[in-house]
Amino acid sequence: MEENKTTRQVVKYTFYKLDALAFLRLPEEKQRAAKLDLIDTVRTFNRRMLLRSYTLVGMRSDVDFLLWTVAEDVEPVQELETAIRNTALGPFLDVPRSFLSGTKRSIYDISLPEDSEKVDAEARIRIEPSGSKYLFVYPFIKTRAWYALSREERQEMMTEHIRVGRQYPNVRLNTTYSYGIDDQEFVVAFEGDDPHEFVDLVADLRLTQASMYTLRDTPMHICLAMPLGEVMDSIGGAHVSDLVDEDVTEVGGWLPVAQEDELAPESSKLVYYGTQQVALFRANGGLYALNNRCPHARGPLCEGTLSENGHGPAVRCPWHEAHFKLETGEVIDGPSPRSVETFRVKVEDGTVFIARGEVE
Ligand code: FES
Structure with a gap:
């Protein structure tokens, strides 16, 4: 490559x-x-x-x-x-x-x-x-x-x-x-x-x-x-x-990662959740956040291709084409051995926040 x-x-x-x-x-x-x-x-x-x-x-x-x-x-x-x-x-x-x-x-x-x-x-x-x-x-x-x-x-x-x-x-x-x-x-x-x-x-x-x-x-x-x-x-x-209530380099809870208007329709952006790289997508009218590293061989999902083929919005890894649902991170097809981690996403006053797991 x-x-x-x-x-x-x-x-x-x-x-x-x-x-x-x-x-x-x-x-x-x-x-x-x-x-x-x-x-x-x-x-x-x-x-x-x-x-x-x-x-x-x-x-x-x-x-x-x-x-x-x-x-x-x-x-x-x-x-x-x-x-x-x-x-x-x-x-x-x-x-x-x-x-x-x-x-x-x-x-x-x-x-x-x-x-x-x-x-x-x-x-x-x-x-x-x-x-x-x-x-x-x-x-x-x-x-x-x-x-x-x-x-x-x-x-x-x-x-x-x-x-x-x-x-x-x-x-x-x-x-x-x-x-x-x-x-x-x-x-x-x-x-x-x-x-x-x-x-x-x-x-x-x-x-x-x-x-x-x-x-x-x-x-x-x-x-x-x-x-x-x-x-x-x-x-x-x-x-x-x-x-200091949290390590500024190891965040928890909701973290502001982008302005909503930074994401054009059907586009992606690399953001960080503390030390974690996260691929943020706007696809099919929704916002989705996935761990940026493909579980197969760590390909950068934010550089992948968006698709919509009956499984809901999905992304194809740019390296060996593993295909993941944006909503759940589930593998649709391709060589990934497991799903990719997803993050929760919310928008407040035009700012996009993401969080891992259950948060208030
Ligand atoms: S690194 Fe993603 S499919 Fe191989």
Whole structure:
């Protein structure tokens, strides 16, 4: 399949450092208001991008927290940063490190010869974080000698590298590409629950042939996942997490995701429900919301084809044509092994809200 621009994503890792000396001189109520201002501001972006927050306090001295964002374009990423700078906390924050990258299908075969089925490279162009406790992030640059090797030589080394990675099934890799848009060539982000396991994996990768061709893979960051309110508590000063009723990056209940007029008849739009990608459809006069990932091989349903053939409105997955009812998510035909999750939808004053499961 052709690599389609709309299926690729922009990925940003922004590391912040608090000017603690200046911030902690503020009266406690101003510290609290500044943190809440930042949390509210970030909240307004969670229907335009996928957002995850992590603390690094106690793990690194040069950065305090990370916002990991994944969007369809660069603009929302840029707008979020401007909005954060304009919060009451903004003047006390520095950005010592910032890595911009994008998803891209690997040019290597990421399956092993002994695999009974090919690993789906397409799935790698959409980021979908797991609920892991840690994120391990570093920028990565290969030597120019690597690029002078033949494709076969590089593939052989990558196969060895993949084989080592497979020995650590609990560590999940998200590699994104920065060629020409930032100083590093890749940003490597591993999700996992056990730092010791990650240490062992990296130690083993040092013994591979491909490691000879690493030019730079520092600074390395171990980031601990937590709701943004708790991240704000971790950086010092007034506590706010007990004042924030929900994690702004892990929403529940009804979430506004679009304006009704953004959806023309028989059209679709990708929105986010916290970290979850949701395909919103207007079809046959109704509004429907489905998990954007096709259960077959994670094809993007928001890019599928709408149909109406006696089953009610339906969508056909753009990758291998699994066919789903919009109303129930049921499979009509095609290779999907199961139904796709549906979300509840309502419209209030021209704003479209979606919710998962039973809500008031
Ligand atoms: S990804 Fe194969 S049918 Fe959707």
